[in-house]
Amino acid sequence: MKVEFTVQDPAHAEAADSVLKDVEAFCEEIRPSEELCYLEHRFNDEGIKLGRKYRLLGLLVPRELGGRGADLKTYVRALARIGREGSGLRTLFSGHCSIGQVPVITFGNDEQKARYLPAAARGETIMAFGLTEPDAGSNPLEMTTTYRREGDHFILNGVKYLISNGGIADVVVTFAYPEDRSGGVSAFIVETHGEGFEREDLTAKLGLPTSNTAMFEMRDYKVPVRNLLGKEGDGFRVAMTTLISGRLSVAAGCLGVIEDCLIESINYAKERRQHGKEIGRHQLVQEHLAMIELHRQTSESIIMTAVDAKMTSDQSPADKELKRKADLLAAEAKLFTSNAAWDAADRAVQVYGGRGYSTLYRPARHLADVRVCRIYEGTDEILKLKIAAQLLGKEWEAFK
């Protein structure tokens, strides 16, 4: 069964076709190693190797900087397809391409773009986004990481926690307050291989075994002044703008999970026989298929509405109303699709019965992995409050 988006913008059809052909070949080639690594509970480094081979590690990076220059619609379709192979593999791409590269694409100056994006697009370097800290998650403004200036360097001190790709990244976009609290949060492009940068993989996870999650500490860590991203004090805006793209990538991955759950459930319902007939002939099993299909259709629609809003906003970056709309719709898309994917995976497990509970089969892996999509890049609760605040007005924000 083939499940895919309708190409809605013929002007981009050719570029989209070539990217999506490579994504399809990548997904087909990676499936065996992804399954093996999942069962052996280890990071799958084939994601990077095959990502290089199929030139997928700079999907959003402009062509003149060595990337594929895909538009957002194509990118989202690519991540949905990768999401079918698992949320762990898709998280590698969200961490590297969305929240890793997008802040440099959006806020970097020419020199920063030239220094970091071509290598990242080739997959010679891996990127990550380090915002969360042990005591600052839903409210990043409670972060305690600090910086001070000494000559041509900023000196960073602090710990970042639960960072996707954090243990393998060569470059991390990270955030800190001035040590004397004289201003707001600033964003920095940080290379990870110097003295004073220590990290540790976090492997005791409910799911996502094939994805790297890590914490890192910066102890009097020297970052060249030229690596300040945007202006001093602009960091919160950099982070929140980046999360619009990040949330769309998570939503796309969730759509992929739903698609895969649908494919798996249909196939299994047609093969497995109980009570003298295929289980797909039992009406209560059919209900699961209908509900997963409903999740697929509604998720696709809400994502595409959000993508349209983001692309419109990107054409007029100074228009605050368009940005507000893009932000709202990306939050809605992420909240909706992550819950839809959770329910779809749960239903696929149910269709599989006892085998559904085994990680030898895809539904159980999707169920364990997709749970995090209701937590990272904005929890269910924070996104609900964000949506309500947009309806009621900023002064009603419940998470101040």
Ligand SMILES: Cc1cc2nc3c(=O)[nH]c(=O)nc-3n(C[C@H](O)[C@H](O)[C@H](O)COP(=O)(O)OP(=O)(O)OC[C@H]3O[C@@H](n4cnc5c(N)ncnc54)[C@H](O)[C@@H]3O)c2cc1C
């Ligand atoms: C596998 C994984 C990968 C991740 N990758 C990254 C990454 O690449 N980069 C990065 O920066 N971070 C990353 N994160 C961190 C993630 O974004 C945070 O875990 C998330 O934002 C929630 O923060 P927290 O864990 O501190 O939970 P908390 O903020 O402590 O929240 C705990 C609970 O309280 C609720 N809550 C908090 N405040 C409110 C409120 N005002 N009203 C109602 N409910 C509230 C939350 O919704 C949640 O249910 C990752 C996390 C995981 C698990």
